[in-house]
Amino acid sequence: MTNYQHEQYFAHCHGHPKKPLEIYMFVDPLCPECWSLEPVIKKLKIRYGRFFTLRIIASASLTALNKKRKKHLLAEAWEKIASRSGMSCDGNVWFEQDQPLSSPYMAALAFKAAELQGRKVGMQFLRNMQESLFVSKKNITDENVLLEIAEKTSLDLEEFKNDLHSQSAVKALQCDMRIAAEMDVSVNPTLTFFNTQHEDEGLKVPGSYSYDVYEEILFEMLGDEPKPSETPPLECFIEYFRFVASKEIALVYDLSLEEVEKEMKKLAFAKKVAKVEAKHGMFWKSLSTYSDEYQSCEK
Incomplete structure (x- = not known):
């Protein structure tokens, strides 16, 4: 599909x-619950992105991770979240490296360093970090891995290296x-909804919930139940996001995982996707x- 056709379906997300x-x-880039919310956020942006701007705030659970919880408890928690959400996160990462995820601060800092090159590429860098960690079991607190992710995201590598060790990213x-502290955010993920036309306090929603919950909150904040934007053809969706989970497709298109598998096999046979x-x-x-470049349906 052409760039024009992609913009036809995704321009309203910007x-x-x-x-x-x-x-x-x-x-938190290391938080499996945040990763599990990806299908919900995709669907919300595609259907109602014309009504809201999404701003990602790094709220790394530095204290919790730095307490060095027992590996087997972390691995067990990851496996439960993956089984419940359908978004894979492999708990074995905690056993397969000598010092797994030893510097949570570095992962959060890397996201902010990437974002200095633009909010859109920052979003894609975050997504690529999550894929590297939860799907490929890479240590995204290691600087060499972060540089690989920066290259994949088509960042300016020299600029990223400099920013990673700069006061700009730290600030x-x-x-x-x-x-996060001012809004008393203590749980990742947390979504806070603000109406830009009113000065009322935002509506804070800690934790992860089903898509219907966030849609209902969106309607409440808008004071209306608007018609959703047109969902793009499946092939267009895959081309735009480049790497997606069956769970993401199932939620966005209201399909069962079996139906997703059937549709994706057709695209695989046509050599348009790889499993x-x-x-x-x-x-x-x-x-x-x-x-x-990389797309995030964002801003």
Whole structure:
């Protein structure tokens, strides 16, 4: 599909100062619950992205991770979240490396360093970090791994290296953590909804819930139940996001996982996607030549 066709379905997701709502999403790159919310966020942006701007706030659980909880408890928690959510996260990562995820601060700092090159590429860098950790079991607190992710995200590598060790990234992360403290955010993920046309306090929603919960909150904040934007054809969706889980497709298109498998096999037979098996669930990688850099349906 052409760039024009992609924009036809995704342009409304991009930022605009006159959108009536702003959503602050507090995330930790190492948090499997944040990763499990990806299908919900995709569907919300595709259907109602014309009404809100999404702002990602780094809210790394530095204290909790730095307490060095027992590996087997962390691994067990990850496996339960993956089984419940359908978004694979492999707990074995805690046993397969000498010092797994030893510097949570570095992962959060890397996200802010990437975001200095633009909010859109920052979003894609975060997604690529999550894929590297939860699907490929890579240590995203290791600087060499972060540089690989930066290259995959088409960041300016020299600029990213410099920013990773700069006061600019540190200040950006400190700003995010100050926002989290001011809003009394203690759980990842947390979504806070603001109506930009009113000065009322935002509506804070800690934890992860089903799609219907967030849609209902969106309607409440808008004071209306608007008609959703048109969902793009499945092939267009895959081309745009490049790497997606069966769970994401199932939620966005209201399909069962069996129906997703059937549809994706057709695209695989046509050599438009490749199947990527994970410990929990399935992912699909686009083989198309569409390359309008990395997309995040964001801002």
